[in-house]
Amino acid sequence: MMVTIKDIAKATGVSPSTVSRVLADNPRISEDTKKKVRKTMRELGYHPNIHARNLVAKSSKAIGVILPSSADKALQNPFFPEVLRGIGSVTHEREYAMVLSSAQNGEEIMSEVRRMVFGRYVDGLILLYSRINDPVTEFLNEQDFPYVIVGKPYENINTVTHVDNDNFTAGKEITKYLIDQGHEYIAFIGGSRELFVTVDREAGYEAALKEAGLPNIEEQKLHTEFLKSGGREAVESILALEKRPTAIVVSDDLISLGVLSRLEQSGVNVPEDISVVSFNNVYLSEITRPALTTIDIHIYELGAQSAKALIEKAENKSEPAKRIIIPHDIIYRDSVSKRES
Amino acid sequence: MMVTIKDIAKATGVSPSTVSRVLADNPRISEDTKKKVRKTMRELGYHPNIHARNLVAKSSKAIGVILPSSADKALQNPFFPEVLRGIGSVTHEREYAMVLSSAQNGEEIMSEVRRMVFGRYVDGLILLYSRINDPVTEFLNEQDFPYVIVGKPYENINTVTHVDNDNFTAGKEITKYLIDQGHEYIAFIGGSRELFVTVDREAGYEAALKEAGLPNIEEQKLHTEFLKSGGREAVESILALEKRPTAIVVSDDLISLGVLSRLEQSGVNVPEDISVVSFNNVYLSEITRPALTTIDIHIYELGAQSAKALIEKAENKSEPAKRIIIPHDIIYRDSVSKRES
DNA sequence: AATTAAAGTTTAATTGTTTTACTAACAAAC
């Protein structure tokens, strides 16, 4: 019922191993024979059985992608589909499959990772999150299993391959841009301080303030649970500030959405009264009103590079750990105004 | 290096087949022996090799998910992560793997599907799109390969299993709700008319108008390329209408985002001047200003049910084709106002 | 003419599991 290598062999009048070698385009086989074999393959509609191949090759030509636990709504961030697209572009090109973790919480993630690793279901893993004291990375280290992290690892930063942006510099640049436009009171709204993205971007923001000789005021730095109410209370705190800021650096486009809407609600005009900038440049930032000036972190590239690095690592265990920094750039839109100081 | 069934057999002093049967919890093996075998497994850290198993089982305990071609930005719709979550919940529970297509265009999708099907990489496929004259579905029919469609199939609607909402009724209900609030001039903004979702929801909208004896005016029904400018021009056309509508039915939360922002830009207050309702209830609809009254279509369930149906189909080829309709309900928020008529 | 080399194929082992067919031991039935 299923066409096997043996059928092709018999039909062509060669041995199975010859067929296998044709498949691998082995130079030991003459062009003549190859042509004949390939013809039979086409005629009988042959397709190699992946499981048989994987069994002997001890690899699966597949990589796994582990999403953060989906309990929180972070998954709805357009960031994820976009990294997946990036990863997909290289898995497709290299004929790898892309297996998605389907776990909902830490417990489940761990059991899924176990299955993938022990069952040799995948040749490597991409982690789309990074947590402190993560049992998953601990396990992977223990097993010496190839993995790469998108973002900044909490531990072993020099021995685990990761693909990240220079979030510090990005934060500094965008803040500097605000300062150059004449802003002096600049607030910061970030996601959870447990995330490196937040911390790094915030540090950049602080560095820019410092460099410009502006005060780093504790009260104008707010943190909000990602998505939960989308940074609305953060805005409230800011508006209640004695010295109201004229600009806000928001650490994620998605949070900006809530920020923008809460600002509008209070009759604060963006950018006339308050300027807003943020990070990621997901498509949303184009359709908000006003369109957001934001840092394009090239999410797609983040995914593509991590997949590339992972596959290299998986195919050659001795490949050294790498840090890959994806460049960013500022997309100027309409959420920033010049201010006479 | 890798612990196999044979190692366990030798260490326990039984035959490999016995070990295999213990794995399958076969009643032919005495509890005593099972206990001993399992103990050795734990001690040696045994994990079955998936490829070997799949090879003889002629199945892969994996399902593939085909996304629409990612060229357009539709992928950034939070709809997708959410269906994936739903699918993942059941694949995880049943110990299936979830393989994501990574193709960017029709051509690539087709080659990827071929690889998955012929290589027996997956036992079935979930299509997250439905196109007219789709070579993929044609191919799958030809190969008699299990698949289910999320949404409404363009062809063979009675022979292909699909999971959908009753978009007609949903459209009708939400429109009726608007009418009940006293609205008489209600516009419609939809995505591409090539999508059944749009068509169905629009038909429901029209049915509600008709039932209420309201005129079905061609000019107040607009269509916009999904995401492209997010329905802003559609709003412009509506505002230019001689008799300006007091409410708009938008066929997707994401489009509403653009609609809302364009409305605000023109100084039109929502809901005071114009009410807006839409569909999907992605998390975005909570954080817009005002929060959107929208139809919750239970995206997660859409995914979960399709995975369940697919696995059933894959495990039992004679399973009949099903149509599964996921119920919807209206989430009342702040984007609709009552109007004295 | 004998030896060596190179090219092209084949034979057979291997990968880790499942499964079919068989066996040994013992009890119950005739």
Add this chain to the structure above:
DNA sequence: GTTTGTTAGTAAAACAATTAAACTTTAATT
């Protein structure tokens, strides 16, 4: 005391590929 049946297990044959080693040819070298 043979037959039949049950129980608990084993041996060996798939499954569909890859690959190292062995084996033919044919061509080139001595």
